[in-house]
Amino acid sequence: MSAPKDPQPQDTHDDAASDAEGNRQLIVAQGGATIKNVIQAAFHFVLSPWGAAVLALGLVLAATIPNLPSLLSLLPTPPAFEPAREDETLIVVAAFAGRLSDLEVYPERYIRDALRERVERLNLTGQTARLEMWTTPVATQHEARALGESYRATLVVWGEFDDVGGVRTFVEIMRDVPQPDVQQSGDRLPLATLPSEQSRVGDVSRECLLDGLPRQADYLATLSLGLIRLIRFEREQAEFYFTQAIESAQPGAACAQAAQQAYYWRGLSRSLREHYPPALDDLNEAVRLEPSFILALAQRGVVQLAIGQACAAQADFEAALAQVYPEDHASRAALFGNVGLALE
Helix, strand or coil, rough: CCCCCCCCCHHHHHHHHHHHHHHHHHHHHHHHHHHHHHHHHHHHHHHHHHHHCCCCCCCCHHHHHHHHHHHHCCCCCCCCCCCCCCCCCEEEEEEEEEECCCCCHHHHHHHHHHHHHHHHHHEEEEEEEEEEEEEEEEEEEHHHHHHHHHHHCCEEEEEEECCCEEEEEEECCCCCCCCCHHHEEECCCCCCCCCCCCCCHHHHHHHHHHHHHHHHHHHHHHHHHHHHHCCCCCCHHHHHHHHHHHHCCCCCCCCCCHHHHHHHHHHHHHHHCHHHHHHHHHHHHHHHHCCHHHHHHHHHHHHHHHHHHHHHHHHHHHHHHHHHHCCCCHEEEEHHHHHHHHHH
């Protein structure tokens, strides 16, 4: 009797392959059912109130992201420095707007150094004064005054410069002064560049930047402080500041700032104190520096009239009248009145 044969290995292999194929089909079927279930669940979620809310939020975020920088600009930013306290003189020097070709020039830094000495002198006289820098360039009077209002500044120093026009300094007075005097502006200083590979600043321009420009800013700032004192009827203090401004101008130096405004205001202050001879000297100098200076001519006429020089007063009033625009009826009427007083 023959022995039974062993099972063939091929049959076992076929059964295993069949089982694997069945498992794969089961997995595919389950996976298909799972994906289908997920899609159905997502569809139902979108149609639900919560789904609609999430979808709306997503649309809002998608529309907001491109505008995110502008929206962030609306958020409050911390102040660069403390606003001025009560009875504190705060002078803010803002970065100048403009450019010099191939040069990195920062006029406000030289101005800061000059005004730092002025602030130290103010503090030595018993006043409370502070100097701060604003590093964002200021390009317009509106921006400068908005900056001053934000920090309750007394003065805001700013300016502009370029290759052709040179550099010019402005000072905004942030206190109660007549509207025509809220801004003091300096002479335009030349900044010619040399056509060299090193792009160096010419000798005249270098002196203007390092010496003339800081003196100009110091002159304008000191003049402005004097105007504030004059408006407050602190005439002796006003005269002190106008004298300091005249000394800051240093006539004769390269890129010097003409000081006719300081001479006029000091002459006015002295005439209000009835110090007529020195007032006349100041007004003479103001007219010498600017022969068509209407205010100086008119005020000199007032002083001449006060000391009994009627003919000289009449000449000054008529000279001032010749400079006034025909449309400026108020000024013309006032000068005509003064001429009449001189003729009496």
